[in-house]
Amino acid sequence: MTDEAIALLLPAFRRKVFGLAYSFLRNREAAEDVTQDVFIKVWRALPRFDGRASVSTWIYTIARNASLSALRARRPQSSLSDPEVMDAVDAIDTAASAESLVERAALLRLVDQLPTKQRQVIMLFYMDEQSHEEVSTMLAMPVGTVKTLLHRARARLSAAVGM
Amino acid sequence: MSNPDSELDRRLQALFGGLDTEADFDARLMARLRVESHTDAAERAIRVRQEERERYRKALLGLQSWRRSMLRLLTLDTLGITLLLVVAAVTAWPHVNREVLSISLQYGPYIATLLGVLLATVPIVGMWAEQTHRPIRLL
Numbered sequence: 001m002t003d004e005a006i007a008l009l010l011p012a013f014r015r016k017v018f019g020l021a022y023s024f025l026r027n028r029e030a031a032e033d034v035t036q037d038v039f040i041k042v043w044r045a046l047p048r049f050d051g052r053a054s055v056s057t058w059i060y061t062i063a064r065n066a067s068l069s070a071l072r073a074r075r076p077q078s079s080l081s082d083p084e085v086m087d088a089v090d091a092i093d094t095a096a097s098a099e100s101l102v103e104r105a106a107l108l109r110l111v112d113q114l115p116t117k118q119r120q121v122i123m124l125f126y127m128d129e130q131s132h133e134e135v136s137t138m139l140a141m142p143v144g145t146v147k148t149l150l151h152r153a154r155a156r157l158s159a160a161v162g163m
Numbered sequence: 164m165s166n167p168d169s170e171l172d173r174r175l176q177a178l179f180g181g182l183d184t185e186a187d188f189d190a191r192l193m194a195r196l197r198v199e200s201h202t203d204a205a206e207r208a209i210r211v212r213q214e215e216r217e218r219y220r221k222a223l224l225g226l227q228s229w230r231r232s233m234l235r236l237l238t239l240d241t242l243g244i245t246l247l248l249v250v251a252a253v254t255a256w257p258h259v260n261r262e263v264l265s266i267s268l269q270y271g272p273y274i275a276t277l278l279g280v281l282l283a284t285v286p287i288v289g290m291w292a293e294q295t296h297r298p299i300r301l302l
């Protein structure tokens with residue numbers, strides 16, 4: 001029964017959990033490892049899930065805690081502004097052309113320079129359905145804060161790219 | 164001329180919209196879950212066996228303790244009370260008149276049953292006292 005529940009939850013939350021982990025860790029492999037761990041934890045804890053919080057809130061809480069633990073356990077991560085940027089962009093979209101890769105690398109570098117919360121909001125907001133509410137649940141912060149962070153981040157990015 | 168904000172939106176969406184796990188992520192996760200499932204079942208079986216062993220050990224200790232307390236009560240309390248009753252009966256016997264004797268003969272089985280019940284309550288009271296850690300006071 002738990003396996004069936006996981007089979008249902010996986011397509012609905014895999015990308016979101018991965019995105020959340022990636023927004024913390026900024027490393028594809030580490031984010032995948034954390035995502036796997038999150039679903040293992042969910043699978044184990046599912047029989048004890050009492051439904052007091054919604055499933056999404058519960059899963060995002062596990063994902064945030066797992067990401068923070070992984071972040072703490074890891075050595076200080078080099079910035080995406082380093083030569084790793086191209087790899088990071090390539091990891092996000094392997095189908096991109098060489099020209100767009102350079103453009104994307106530049107944009108990713110700018111995103112990387114944003115304060116942590118702004119960067120996370122930008123990543124999660126543009127990753128999926130562009131829902132303030134969803135990002136608010138994922139990061140456990142009020143919708144108003146998400147909107148403010150998003151506005152500030154976009155303003156900084158606009159100024160930086162000269163738009 | 165395009166709207167600058169929508170252009171930035173488009174670029175950001177292009178950058179992060181494709182963010183996803185590797186294609187074999189689900190298969191790897193399910194394989195890991197299967198391994199975890201077998202490990203969990205084995206651990207559960209070991210745990211159940213340990214719990215069962217512990218329950219048996221506790222039950223055995225409880226039984227031994229009960230046996231010990233019964234033996235102690237039988238040798239001290241019960242024998243003492245029986246001796247007192249016998250002494251009381253022997254002392255009182257010459258003073259009992261014929262009428263009382265005939266009544267006692269008539270109701271002999273009932274009196275014997277009553278005495279039996281009284282004697283049987285001694286170890287029960289002893290057990291209760293041991294469990295509640297209250298001292299037994301005969302007088």
